[in-house]
Amino acid sequence: MDSHAVIKTWVVSYTDGLYLRACTAVSDKAIAEDLVQETFIAAFQSFDKFRSESSPQTWLFAILNNKINDHYRSKQKASIVSKDTTFFGYFFDEHGHWRESECPKEWSDADLHLLDNSEFKNTLQKCRGNLPGHWDMVLQLKYIDQRDGKEICQDLNISPSNFWQLMHRAKLQLRKCLELHWFNK
Amino acid sequence: MKRLVNILMLSCQKATELIEKEQYFGLSTLEKLRLRVHLTICDFCTRYKQQSRFLHDVLGHHSHDHATNVNESLKEKIINQIENL
Structure with a gap:
């Protein structure tokens, strides 16, 4: 399978889990969707670095976690329950x-x-x-x-x-x- | 007596919070008592409780479809984008 086809099967299998993780990390659905999207694009672009002996899920979550960290680096981390009255x-x-x-x-x-x-x-x-x-x-x-x-x-x-x-x-x-x-x- | 009243009195904001807490974690004996006292005198919170229960049941049935719709359109979007790379 070429990288396009492999990534497509990953999108089908792992989007749910990645999206869930992204949503709990950021408080905005649109940002969470963007992060998941960027994760797959980054995975596609550095596909040759993926070692087939490791699990795609672990690899994708590691990329997503980096994206989430980047997202918060520019912003102060918002609490999941804001204290606003x-x-x-x-x-x-x-x-x-x-x-x-x-x-x-x-x-x-x-x-x-x-x-x-x-x-x-x-x-x-x-x-x-x-x-x-x-x-x-x-x-x-x-x-x-x-x-x-x-x-x-x-x-x-x-x-x-x-x-x-x-x-x-x-x-x-x-x-x-x-x-x-x-x-x- | 005044102290007892204070212990038992709940605001509607707190009462509705306890109604939610009760559904997911249960309440302590004191919390149960405070909520029960509040509900006997507050029609709005009693109504809130019934409606919250209704939402609980509705969400239980509805969530699966909802999540599937959101994620399917996201998958489609990502696949399209990768095809264009």
């Missing part, structure tokens, strides 16, 4: 009570049969697309593999409190988006 300030007042405009409203017809409705699925998809990359990634890790919270914390190297705080933010934003664009349209 403006996010919560949108939903809650200074005493931590729901702001009047943000009080959860009644959702009629909130039932799992909505998943058969392609319009609802589109809305959900769009709302998830609006979440910061690492928030959505935590949702994915949790819900695709139905994995245990503790395991995910280990993988992402975050504390349990970081994990449920991320979930808290993601859920608040997701429920607001669905309320605006679906339940209270």
Whole structure:
């Protein structure tokens, strides 16, 4: 196989894992996609340096980790859970009570049969697309593999409190988006 | 008495955080009690809890398709780019 063909099979096999790693390292889906893309391009360009006795996965992850380090070298590392209070300030007042405009409203017809409705699925998809990359990634890790919270914390190297705080933010934003664009349209 | 009230009182921000924590890690006895007290007096957080539960179920069913879509389009993009190198 020529290098084009080999890299193509790698793209098919290893993109999921690399993208997951990139998303947990940077907090932006677009940047994570770029990093994965650059990883494969770098792998293609230095293909002759790849030793077939080592695993492509290890090699690709090493390239990606270098890309991630480069990315942070120019930027100060952002914490996976930022401490900004403006996010919560949108939903809650200074005493931590729901702001009047943000009080959860009644959702009629909130039932799992909505998943058969392609319009609802589109809305959900769009709302998830609006979440910061690492928030959505935590949702994915949790819900695709139905994995245990503790395991995910280990993988992402975050504390349990970081994990449920991320979930808290993601859920608040997701429920607001669905309320605006679906339940209270 | 005032101290007891303070221990039991939760803000809605904290209550919704505990609702999420409960789903993934469970709560301590004190946290359970504080949340229960809050939910008996707060309709909005009670509603939040039901909706959070609903989102939990929806996400469980939806995530797989979602991840597949995102990654498939990324793969396609990368393959196209490499073909042009």
